[in-house]
Amino acid sequence: MANETTAIQPSREQDFPEWYQQIITAADLAENSEVRGCMVIKPWGYGLWERIQQPLDRMFKETGHENAYFPLFIPLSYLEKEAAHVEGFAKECAVVTHHRLEVGPEGKLIPSGPLNEPLIVRPTSETIIGAAYARWVQSYRDLPILINQWANVVRWEMRPRLFLRTAEFLWQEGHTAHENAAEAVAETEKMLEVYERFAREYLALPVLTGEKSESERFPGAVRTLCIEAMVQDRKAVQAGTSHYLGQNFSKASGIQFANRNNQPEYAYTTSWGVSTRLIGTLLMAHGDDNGIVLPPKVAPSQIVIIPVTPKEEGRAAVLEACEKLATELRQLQLDGEPLRVRLDTRDKPGGAKGWDWIKKGVPLRVEIGPRDLAAGTVFVGVGIRASRRRPPIPRPISCNRL
């Protein structure tokens, strides 16, 4: 242990996929569930998702969208309506066939009460949202419809990897309907720009934008635009997609309206989404051999204060100073929000606590001990340079370095 220079074994160079698993464990982000392909997202990982959701949700609303919620279950027949869509998703659908359990001979529970029509668990919601839009749209005056939903979806993956590919994952899916193609294409491009801006400004991912080839296109789409992020194993990860669906789904779902000439016309629709894969992408792009590395804007805690209390005497004074500093820091703002400051008072040696937060990718670690109290200084460790002690800096500290 004394000779190890990095916290994560193996290193990225030695075995990248294994390293990826290890940083997730080390940072306590998530774990595999007993159900194959599903994951338990732990507080630090879910906090990260919340920090992704909040700005994105704001950006969606700034671009005129509203949130709504559509059902988890989709009638099987809906999936059959769009031929390419069927082909794309049929192979990975979870199907619900019964609505009841009965106690069998040996105390085992046996499904009973077969459903008239089986339901699929949504792999995506174009069809069921399309059915709703068909009811809502009568006239060009009802358009556009600009709706987003935050939801979970299920795609029965045979080869899961935490955050990157899981059978169930969290995402947002925007679904819009427009009266003409140009407006729908513009919407598709606009939301891709939102994704690109979010990736660059919040996740610090220099993504490339582009259009998918026919073979990689979303099943049923006319055009699929995407953001691709480069990660450290020299691969590109598809981190977000925006689809122009043309009239394919409106014809399948019957989203028809009276246009400005009072002629019946099918709407032009789009859909766009990002998922918890963004977290996996972030980890693979920024992580190092000491754990994950979080950009300050999405770190659940941006600063961790670690009281260093070698002796019983003076402990109360150190804790008090830490509390005071935390309160001061929380009054500072970053991005128009209070700094997220955590005080680590766990009963654990200081060195171990420091490593915990390095592995969790916290941007700044502040350590305060008795000597600092006497000198009026604090130690600051920058997460991105995980090793080496930095010189004490005098209080008050500023947040400029963020």
Next chain:
RNA sequence: CGGAGUGUAGCUUAGCUUGGUAGAGCGCCUGGUUUGGGACCAGGAGGUCGUAGGUUCAAAUCCUAUCACUCCGACCA
């Protein structure tokens, strides 16, 4: 769905070839010493060895069946 492999404590695993009282590390609990870069010592709790059957005086170990999971191929946000 094709090919390979593995099931032993919360986690990682040794033991299996050659059958003979279930072992370790990490983690957890208690006490003490510690604490400015991942602490140490002592003690302690924790196991239907995946499941069912068979062989045997005796099975984690050998045989059969079964279930589950993992890895490699085709799909995918």
